[in-house]
Amino acid sequence: MDGNMVTFKGSRNGLYINLAEGPTYEILLEELESKLAAARGFFRGSEAVVDVGSRVLTTEQLVVLERRLSAIGGFDLMQVVHEPAETREGRGRGSDRARLVRRTLHSGQHIRHNGNVVIVGDINPGAEVVASGDVFVMGRLRGVVHAGAGGDPAAVVVAFRLEPIQLRIGDRITRAPGGGQESDLPEVARLQDGVIVVEEYNSGVHGEAARE
DSSP: OOSOSSEEEEETTEEEEEOOSSSOHHHHHHHHHHHHHHTTTTTTTOEEEEEOTTOOOOHHHHHHHHHHIIIIIOOEEEEEEEOOHHHHHHOSSOOEEEEEEOSOBOTTOEEEESSOEEESSOBOTTOEEEESSOEEEEEEEOSEEEESTTTOTTOOEEEEEEOOSEEEETTEEEOOOOSOOOOSSOEEEEEETTEEEEEEOOHHHHOOOOOO
């Protein structure tokens, strides 16, 4: 590792972290952790925007990134910027952004995003999230969620507890079954043979997790 692939830039609004250049995301994450550990406490309380270049992070990678920035660096991940390679070559600015929402959504609140959405909190009844990609809820989902809103049948919805008023993946709509046992494991809703199924979430089956 050359130690110069991950760069930091301060601004009035916090810290800009560039993870755009490097052979693999795992190597970049390792260098990021090393630099954060060396500066432990220096950035505490700051907010960060992370540029991952042409890479598209999975929902799990986004959650792991948020956790490590918080645990090691002491600051909040506010936004992840992704720019396709062809766009990056054609212009210097402009991007698609993974949406990270660090609050509970209450009745009447709506989130709509072209990409993945991660909610660090609950989705209460009367709140709605619509995403063209996956939706990951680090809390209880009791509102309305539509993943794969652009017609992606491979999109998933993951939550620590799935109790939605309405759940939609692609063009399929359902309500999650109620009355189940409380579990310490997250739950995932996905399409299987054209039907939305809900089961315990296993990162080895449902996605490629970044290493803890």
